[in-house]
Amino acid sequence: MNHGVGPGAPGKESMSTHRGTVLRAQSGRYAVLDDSGVVGCRARRRLDRPDDRFPEYPVPGDQVGWRLHSGAGRHREGLIETVYPRRSEIARSRFGSRHVVVANLDRLVVVVAVRDPTLDRGLLDRLLAAAESNGIEALICFHKADLVDPLELDPLRRIYESVGYPVVLTSAETGQGIDALRETLRGRTSAFMGASGAGKSRLISVLQPGLELRFGPVSEKTGQGRHTTTRVDLHRTEFGALLADTPGVRDFALWRLAPEELRDLFPEFREAQQRCHFARCTHVPEPRCAVQEAVAAGSIEAGRYRSYRAILDEVRQVDTLDREGRSRRGNKA
Secondary structure, eight states: OOOOSOOTTTTTTOOOOEEEEEEEEEETEEEETTTTEEEEEEEEEEEEEEEETTTTOTTTTOEEEEEEEEOOOGEEEEEEEEEOSSSSSEEETTTTTTEEEEESSSSEEEEEEESSSOOOOOOOOHHHHHHHHTTOOOEEEEOOOSSSOOOHHHHHHHHHHTTTTTEEEOOTTTTHHHHHHHHHEEEEEEEEEETTTTTTTHHHHHHHHTTTOOOOOBBBTSSSSOOOSSSSSEEEEETTEEEEEOOOOOOOOOOOOHHHHHGGGGGGTTTGGGOOTTTTOOOSSSSSSSHHHHHHTSSSSSSHHHHHHHHHHHHHHHHHHHHHHHHHHHHHO
């Protein structure tokens, strides 16, 4: 995994321009990793971007071109001039805008506490759909496995493994599953996402001892985790991985999709929906729908289908608002 100097866009770089990976972005300051270590940078007011629709400022995981401004060694200061095209990203809808959480991931690790806080399958399925929509491999980490009988997790584990998602059971307390998770992540860039209190920061700290990450207990009053991670940071590891610690989420709204696009983000639907009567069937409430028949027969798990319907309702609401907005703008013109 090369995070340092590399070929850039034709005509964009000179001998004095370097390439690196953004580890952290905060208040206009960036930590950028290249083959010589980490350099502190600011961003030029008008960056060279792949196109005008590209976000104005880089996020953790972005590959950037930067020029040395001053200093040497650990005291280098640089200026980011270019943001290069992304191979992947995780984005969500926030207040009607598109918010990119982290870029250039190889894998999304969805961390789900099996207890404390209560396991949230709806959030799990949303994060899996987000990974699918961006072509990112997803791994499910059932964390705090020491708090339950392993037999309790077998049915849920089989549901997701049958869909094609690898599942690992972990415990930061006992060390269960940590070695297996570390091997899975070796040499890759991965982000840990999940609810507040699920144990993302604690897991990363156990995977790479020595990191000074903040983590706290679940609130006894609300039963939910407290937000101890407030920004996205990519952390270097001794096993060749970059691991992104992300703030906890209680919901995750997928960025705008057409209703008929959502169905393809649930892998278990793909074979059945080829037999649906309507080619653009969204599986709610069309007649002669092979997916609904598969749910009724038990070959598609009902909980996953409920998650799909909940997300579809939101997608349709956003789609309706978008069309109404375009119509109003057209009438004014």
